[in-house]
Amino acid sequence: RKEVEQDPGPFNVPEGATVAFNCTYSNSASQSFFWYRQDCRKEPKLLMSVYSSGNEDGRFTAQLNRASQYISLLIRDSKLSDSATYLCVAAEGQLTFGSGTQLTVLP
Amino acid sequence: ETGVTQTPRHLVMGMTNKKSLKCEQHLGHNAMYWYKQSAKKPLELMFVYSLEERVENNSVPSRFSPECPNSSHLFLHLHTLQPEDSALYLCASSPAGTENTEAFFGQGTRLTVV
Numbered sequence: 001r002k003e004v005e006q007d008p009g010p011f012n013v014p015e016g017a018t019v020a021f022n023c024t025y026s027n028s029a030s031q032s033f034f035w036y037r038q039d040c041r042k043e044p045k046l047l048m049s050v051y052s053s054g055n056e057d058g059r060f061t062a063q064l065n066r067a068s069q070y071i072s073l074l075i076r077d078s079k080l081s082d083s084a085t086y087l088c089v090a091a092e093g094q095l096t097f098g099s100g101t102q103l104t105v106l107p
Numbered sequence: 108e109t110g111v112t113q114t115p116r117h118l119v120m121g122m123t124n125k126k127s128l129k130c131e132q133h134l135g136h137n138a139m140y141w142y143k144q145s146a147k148k149p150l151e152l153m154f155v156y157s158l159e160e161r162v163e164n165n166s167v168p169s170r171f172s173p174e175c176p177n178s179s180h181l182f183l184h185l186h187t188l189q190p191e192d193s194a195l196y197l198c199a200s201s202p203a204g205t206e207n208t209e210a211f212f213g214q215g216t217r218l219t220v221v
Contacts, residue, residue: 043214095152098149
């Protein structure tokens with residue numbers, strides 16, 4: 001069983017759409033959670049941390065449900081520049097990455 | 108400019124060659140990591156160094172040999188690799204090796220073993 005599981009997609013959405021990504025993690029001892037963004041043939045970069053209370057950064061909202069071991073990322077009013085692979089990460093000492101969900105925003 | 112620099116960016120090597128990947132971080136971090144990213148697979152943690160000491164080795168074959176001479180530099184020495192070792196090798200650093208802080212990645216070395 002994968003430790004961090006994500007729908008690989010691809011998600012193809014029109015500009016302006018709202019898109020949601022989900023992620024589950026198997027290690028109940030995980031303490032910190034992140035979403036990373038990885039552009040094609042580039043390195044992963046931190047998009048945002050995920051807190052139990054939920055957090056928002058502009059058009060991006062992240063949620064954590066510890067009871068269900070579930071993390072989500074919501075992107076509102078998607079832009080062409082949001083096209084990338086989004087990696088879900090759970091951390092207990094070390095970071096464990098999901099395989100990523102590919103998003104393509106279409107004009 | 109990225110705070111974590113990797114060289115070379117691309118490498119093609121034969122199965123009998125010996126090569127080294129280099130990583131340098133300018134962020135003042137004290138933990139460094141090597142990850143392997145193969146197509147359609149999650150990032151795989153290979154090695155963790157904290158304060159220049161190896162603290163994690165996730166059962167990586169001995170044909171991969173890390174070296175951390177100081178907290179700013181990390182090497183991955185390669186010898187007698189196999190074609191299935193072709194992948195993107197990413198170096199990362201973080202402020203600490205055991206706490207749950209985010210990692211900052213270099214641009215990676217795309218390795219092809221022929």
